[in-house]
Amino acid sequence: MDDVLTELCTRGASSAPSPSPSPYVDLSRAEWSALRERTPLPLTAEEVEQLRGLGTALDLDEVRDVYLPLSRLLNLYIHATHELRGAVGTFLDTPDTERTRTPFVIGVAGSVAVGKSTTARLLQALLARWPEHPRVELVTTDGFLLPNEELRRRGLMARKGFPESYDRRALMRFVADVKAGKEQVTAPVYSHLVYDIVPDQRLTVQRPDILIVEGLNVLQPALPGTDGRTRLAVADYFDFSIYVDARTDDIENWYLSRFKKLRDTAFQDPSSYFRRFTEVPQEEAMEYGRQVWRTINKPNLLENVLPTRGRATLVLQKGADHKVRRALLRKL
Numbered sequence: 524m525d526d527v528l529t530e531l532c533t534r535g536a537s538s539a540p541s542p543s544p545s546p547y548v549d550l551s552r553a554e555w556s557a558l559r560e561r562t563p564l565p566l567t568a569e570e571v572e573q574l575r576g577l578g579t580a581l582d583l584d585e586v587r588d589v590y591l592p593l594s595r596l597l598n599l600y601i602h603a604t605h606e607l608r609g610a611v612g613t614f615l616d617t618p619d620t621e622r623t624r625t626p627f628v629i630g631v632a633g634s635v636a637v638g639k640s641t642t643a644r645l646l647q648a649l650l651a652r653w654p655e656h657p658r659v660e661l662v663t664t665d666g667f668l669l670p671n672e673e674l675r676r677r678g679l680m681a682r683k684g685f686p687e688s689y690d691r692r693a694l695m696r697f698v699a700d701v702k703a704g705k706e707q708v709t710a711p712v713y714s715h716l717v718y719d720i721v722p723d724q725r726l727t728v729q730r731p732d733i734l735i736v737e738g739l740n741v742l743q744p745a746l747p748g749t750d751g752r753t754r755l756a757v758a759d760y761f762d763f764s765i766y767v768d769a770r771t772d773d774i775e776n777w778y779l780s781r782f783k784k785l786r787d788t789a790f791q792d793p794s795s796y797f798r799r800f801t802e803v804p805q806e807e808a809m810e811y812g813r814q815v816w817r818t819i820n821k822p823n824l825l826e827n828v829l830p831t832r833g834r835a836t837l838v839l840q841k842g843a844d845h846k847v848r849r850a851l852l853r854k855l
């Protein structure tokens with residue numbers, strides 16, 4: 524367990540001065556897995572295979588042991604949240620229909636290449652199988668990155684993924700509109716292949732039961748206001764949040780092996796931004812990958828992403844083989 528995680532789990536057992544009690548309960552994989560109870564497995568091995576991102580290990584055992592307990596927990600959370608909204612609705616004397624229409628919003632955070640997308644896609648598939656909330660939409664925050672042209676103008680091309688590389692106001696507006704029950708809300712779309720926002724393409728979300736918002740910085744607190752007004756962040760709209768966690772060195776290995784695989788696959792596409800790396804020796808391409816990790820993704824992880832881990836409702840900690848080893852669930 525790394526130092527920061529130890530800090531999250533401290534239980535006040537060490538000598539004085541005694542640290543404050545952890546808000547998390549720390550569960551081993553076996554302890555967490557037992558909590559799935561009788562939740563049925565609604566996916567086949569083929570469906571799981573289709574949800575798996577490049578380089579991310581995921582099989583039926585992982586779905587059963589890690590994601591079924593999570594699906595059960597989220598279902599309980601969704602029921603409890605509706606009850607709570609019902610209580611507030613009773614207090615405010617609002618009609619029943621308005622109380623149940625607000626979507627339940629889940630944030631999924633973590634480093635580049637940690638496997639957030641796989642976690643988010645899998646959750647989408649599992650949660651949509653519950654009859655109570657069949658409409659589950661997934662939005663990734665990369666759609667809210669500023670277009671490359673604007674990033675270049677602002678000198679931010681080597682800061683892609685840092686908080687300032689996003690149109691944070693548009694992202695906030697999107698989540699706030701979905702949460703407010705707006706009939707139809709649209710988001711811009713990012714292409715990893717072209718490495719830029721796709722012009723004239725929008726993703727449309729129509730009153731989902733659940734919205735999953737996945738991205739590096741979704742747990743970032745709001746920027747401090749200068750005018751005395753309260754600033755909100757997207758995380759203020761989350762009913763539940765998950766931080767996908769792993770050792771930085773493991774994530775670096777995953778990033779680099781994915782880069783190598785992409786060189787043999789997606790980069791070959793004539794429209795790929797990285798096409799030139801298929802035309803140079805492998806070592807030269809890998810040196811570029813190492814440089815991107817060292818100068819962009821790792822600093823962003825350490826400066827911006829990792830410090831938000833302690834804000835998550837649930838931390839899923841992966842081992843070097845991508846399998847979840849521990850789950851830390853916020854209890855306070």
Ligand SMILES: Nc1ncnc2c1ncn2[C@@H]1O[C@H](COP(=O)(O)OP(=O)(O)O)[C@@H](O)[C@H]1O
Pocket residue numbers: 576577633634635636637638639640641715716781785789790797
């Ligand atoms: N250059 C690329 N070309 C094509 N696909 C990519 C490229 N870089 C990343 N991807 C894919 O985009 C998705 C999101 O990746 P990323 O933002 O690193 O988050 P994570 O790995 O945590 O889901 C992954 O499925 C990954 O395989």
Ligand SMILES: CC(C)(COP(=O)(O)O)[C@@H](O)C(=O)NCCC(=O)O
Pocket residue numbers: 635663664665666683684737738739740815819820
């Ligand atoms: C697009 C990303 C910023 C991730 O965005 P997210 O969906 O987490 O908002 C990231 O995958 C990325 O491309 N980073 C830039 C450095 C790199 O090429 O890896």
